[in-house]
Structure formats: structure tokens, C-alpha cells
Amino acid sequence: MDFLSSSFVFTVFSVILAFSILWILARKSQKKYEKKKYHPIGGTVFNQLLNFNRLHHYMTDLAGKHRTYRLISLFRSEIYTSDPANVEYMLKTNFENYGKGEYNYNILRDLLGDGIFTVDGDKWRQQRKVSSYEFSTKVLRDFSSVVFRKNAAKLAHVLSEASNSNQTKNIQDLFMKSTLDSIFKVAFGVELDSMCGSSEEGRNFSHAFDDSSAMTLWRYVDLSWQIKKYLNIGSEALLKKNIEVVDSFVYKLIHSKIEQMHNPHDNSSIKKDDILSRFLQVTETDPKYLRDIILNFIIAGKDTTAASLSWFIYVLCKHPEVQEKVAQEVKDAMSITDITNFNELADSISEEALEKMPYLHAAITETLRLYPAVPVDAKICFSDDTLPDGFSVRKGDMVSYLPYAMGRMKLIWGDDTEEYKPERWLDENGEFRKESPFKFTAFQAGPRICLGKEFAYRQMKIFSAVLLRCFEFKLSDEKKPVNYRTMINLHIDGGLHAGPWIRLGKDFAYRQMKIVSMALLRFFHFKLADETQNVTYKTMFTLHIDGGLHLRAISRT
Numbered sequence: 001m002d003f004l005s006s007s008f009v010f011t012v013f014s015v016i017l018a019f020s021i022l023w024i025l026a027r028k029s030q031k032k033y034e035k036k037k038y039h040p041i042g043g044t045v046f047n048q049l050l051n052f053n054r055l056h057h058y059m060t061d062l063a064g065k066h067r068t069y070r071l072i073s074l075f076r077s078e079i080y081t082s083d084p085a086n087v088e089y090m091l092k093t094n095f096e097n098y099g100k101g102e103y104n105y106n107i108l109r110d111l112l113g114d115g116i117f118t119v120d121g122d123k124w125r126q127q128r129k130v131s132s133y134e135f136s137t138k139v140l141r142d143f144s145s146v147v148f149r150k151n152a153a154k155l156a157h158v159l160s161e162a163s164n165s166n167q168t169k170n171i172q173d174l175f176m177k178s179t180l181d182s183i184f185k186v187a188f189g190v191e192l193d194s195m196c197g198s199s200e201e202g203r204n205f206s207h208a209f210d211d212s213s214a215m216t217l218w219r220y221v222d223l224s225w226q227i228k229k230y231l232n233i234g235s236e237a238l239l240k241k242n243i244e245v246v247d248s249f250v251y252k253l254i255h256s257k258i259e260q261m262h263n264p265h266d267n268s269s270i271k272k273d274d275i276l277s278r279f280l281q282v283t284e285t286d287p288k289y290l291r292d293i294i295l296n297f298i299i300a301g302k303d304t305t306a307a308s309l310s311w312f313i314y315v316l317c318k319h320p321e322v323q324e325k326v327a328q329e330v331k332d333a334m335s336i337t338d339i340t341n342f343n344e345l346a347d348s349i350s351e352e353a354l355e356k357m358p359y360l361h362a363a364i365t366e367t368l369r370l371y372p373a374v375p376v377d378a379k380i381c382f383s384d385d386t387l388p389d390g391f392s393v394r395k396g397d398m399v400s401y402l403p404y405a406m407g408r409m410k411l412i413w414g415d416d417t418e419e420y421k422p423e424r425w426l427d428e429n430g431e432f433r434k435e436s437p438f439k440f441t442a443f444q445a446g447p448r449i450c451l452g453k454e455f456a457y458r459q460m461k462i463f464s465a466v467l468l469r470c471f472e473f474k475l476s477d478e479k480k481p482v483n484y485r486t487m488i489n490l491h492i493d494g495g496l497h498a499g500p501w502i503r504l505g506k507d508f509a510y511r512q513m514k515i516v517s518m519a520l521l522r523f524f525h526f527k528l529a530d531e532t533q534n535v536t537y538k539t540m541f542t543l544h545i546d547g548g549l550h551l552r553a554i555s556r557t
Helices: 002-033 045-050 052-065 084-093 101-112 121-136 138-164 171-188 200-218 225-231 234-261 267-271 275-282 287-318 320-333 342-347 351-355 358-370 453-470 504-523
Strands: 041-044 068-072 077-081 377-381 398-401 471-475 497-502 524-528 551-555
Touching (some): 041 045, 041 052, 045 068, 077 084, 101 234, 101 287, 101 398, 121 275, 138 171, 138 342, 138 471, 171 200, 171 275, 171 287, 171 453, 171 497, 200 234, 200 287, 234 275, 275 287, 287 320, 287 453, 287 471, 320 453, 320 471, 342 453, 351 453, 358 453, 504 524
Parallel strands (some): 041 068, 077 398
Antiparallel strands (some): 377 398, 471 497, 524 551
């Protein structure tokens, strides 16, 4: 990322100075902490800066040495835990003492405002209450399923064209566009159609939002971000420009929706099933408030699902035996056998069919264990406390749990923790087996558990069922390393380039060859016309017999 290079040059002097101060503070605090029991020091925030491009690897390495550790900062300790007991205590047992706080709010508010992911207290409870009701309604479930099936079919058409022309595609980019189309339709009733590239505004918004997400996360390790924001230089100047693009698009959308809702000649708008329309009916219409809700829904419904689907296709490419097993389960679970078009296939994926796909559910969940959409989740401690591991934390400390590192901990998952094994999620009857949400933290837990969990699973399963029923995926370059981009969500850096090879033609070809062979062999047996003549191939794109195959057909009657 270019903005990171310029930011690094600008901040290197202040970081070196801060690093020296940090180690002095660390040594002093270590002596002070000897009187109490505090978590071991793993380093300083300067180490995070140095390891920013491999941040989750770095924190996983530290978690392997200390299940919970501290990084020294200028103003507070930053505590990182991969201990399920600590996670449960933070997210459930003593929930009220751990929240976003002013520190996280100040970092996130330029992008996400007063949305549900940045606030505490009454603001959070009000949004949670309204959102919880909406996500529990059958209306939203049915409406969203229709949208997901439609966009899955549209994506299959794009991949079919690529397969027919023997092209590889950036699968992550396609998922980002498709999930953006889906979340805009479900949440705001808007046909964005970024999948087909018909909306330049939509593409600009998507790019600006992704870059804003990356630059917002950069603030956590950039000690000078507030100075740069004040001076409007470096990464902060670029973040400001990107947020202006985001805001322009979103406010335009909000004003259009408000006009529809207040148009006396457009009564149909009152019956709309999208979330924004429903919010407008039950709460205030302040554009800033609605803007914040919209962007929080987008980061929850677009980036997380698209990134998870991308990692899912990646692990299936690395484990073709799992890919085949999932594809077979999908085929067996669906009532339709002869597929004439992708829309018909997508429409046949009912709730009942999805319930018959426990292995698909397990394979997606195993992907989320190793590649959680949100790899780090930070809270602020509001008052002095002691965690279940016996170590103390102080008021103002940042306490984060690490879904990415936790998915790789032998103490949690066993010696095979690095292996991709969907079977670990299935019981002896092949049915899906849940794990504690404080052990499998991909969707948070406790009062802040992800409202869209079932919503996300349904979308991922519908997309996966359509695509794996129709295509076989292979990486375009098996030797090229695949890594994440350090941002709020776990995106694949540079995208995922894979070849979708059409699977439907294989079934069709086998069926045709078997029918023809059965009909011929039922009535005839065959002999070569000349047993002494050599039979060889003709060098072409397909393997033809040179000169044809001359046979004698002898009746079996």
C-alpha cells in the first residue's frame, strides 16, 4: 500500500523516540508490577509497526509463548489474550466493564461514526434492539434468501463465461462485488449491480471503503496519526479523501430513500422489506445517524462474508478432496438433477436443502476457525479488574482477544490445529456439532454476539452450493503464496486468482457416454475391422483417433 510507505517515512523519527520512551516505561512498570500480578510483556507497539504486514502472524507467535501478554504503549498497556476463559469473562461475565471506550471510538469514528461497532451504552443498546428485531424476522430471512440466490446465479454466469474462455478470475473481487450488491439490496433496497460493472459510483465507493478500512486500522500502530490528521497530510489526508467519496455516495442514497418514504404518491415504499426503510419507520431520520448505521451494516455484511467466501475457495483449492465431498453433498441434497440454467439451480436451494448440507456448514466453519473475518477485537477496560487467569488489568488498558491466533492454538484445538479438517465439527452421525463461542470466536459472543451470524451462514451456503454444484476451482498458480492484507477484516492480499472449471459439463458428458454405450452394447458387440492395423491419435486440441476407428458391429441376438 503506497500510503503506508509515505506514512512510515513521516513517522519513523517519532516512533524511534517513542520506542526509547516505551522501554524506559516498560522497565519502570515492570518493577512496579512486581508488587502485583500482571501479564508478561511481549514487546511494544513499535514491534507491531515493524510487523504490520504480518501482524496476525506476529501476534500468533506471541500467543504461542504467552496465552495472554502485554505490549507497552505510551499511554496504556495493550493486553492481548487467546485464553477462552478470559474471552468469556470479557464478553459475558463482566461485559459491562469492557467496551469500545473513547480510544477505539476516536480511531473508528471517522469511518464508522456512531454505529453499532463503535459505541457503548444507550446508543449501542438502541441500535442493538432495533437491529435484533429486524434480523429475527421471517420477512428479512425470506427477502435476503431471494437476493442471495439471485446474486449467486449472476456470479455463476460470470464464472461460466470465464470457464468457457479458459480464463482465471479474481474470485475475491467477484465476491466483494456480489456481496456488496446483496447487502445494498437487503439493507437499503438498492440495485447497485457492481457485479456487472454498470455502476461506476458503486465501484468508486467500494474501493474508497476498502482503503478507508485499511487506513483506519493503520491508526492503531501509527503513533502520529492525530498529528497527521490535524495537519491533513500523509495517510490521514488520503483517508479523508476516501471518506468523502464514501459519504457522498451514502448521503445521496439516504436522501433518495427519505424522499421515497415521504412521497404521498409512492405508498409502495412503506411496504419495502429493506432494513433502511424499516429503520426510517421506527426511528429518527437524521442523515448522519442513518449514514453510520449503513456503513456499519456494510462492513458487517459485505467485507466479512466476501473475505470468508474467498478463504473458503482457497482452502478448497488446497484440499481438492474436501471440494469434491462438498460438491457431492450439495448435489445429493438438491431436488433438481438436470440443470438447464443457473437461475433455476439457485431457486431450487431451499431452507430444507441447506439443512441437508452439514458437511458444507462444517467446511465453512473450519475456514472461519483458521481465517476469521475479524482477526482481532479490541475492548477498553473501564475499571481495575482481575481476569480469570489471575492477572490484573488497569482502568484504561486496551484488552483484545485474538480470533486468528486462537484458531491456531494447540491448547484449544489440539495437535492438529494447523490442519484444515471439517470433520472436527461433525459428530459420529455426521451432524454439525457446535463449539463454545468463547473458543470459536469468529462471531463474538455474549451480549455483542453477531446479529447476522445466521444471515451470514445462509448467504455463504447459498453461494457455495450454487458455485460448487456448477464449478471446480483450481488456483491459477499453486506455488504463489497467499497471504492476508492487514486491515479491519481479513482480506486476501492482491485477491484470489483461480480458474473455475465447469462441473455441469462433466455430468452431462458422463450421462451421454453411458446412455450411448448402454444402447449399443445391449444389441451389439464390436471387433476391429483390421486387428493388425495400428490405432493412434491425431495431434489436435482434443484427442481424436487418426483416420477414424473402423469396426465390425455384430448383433447379439
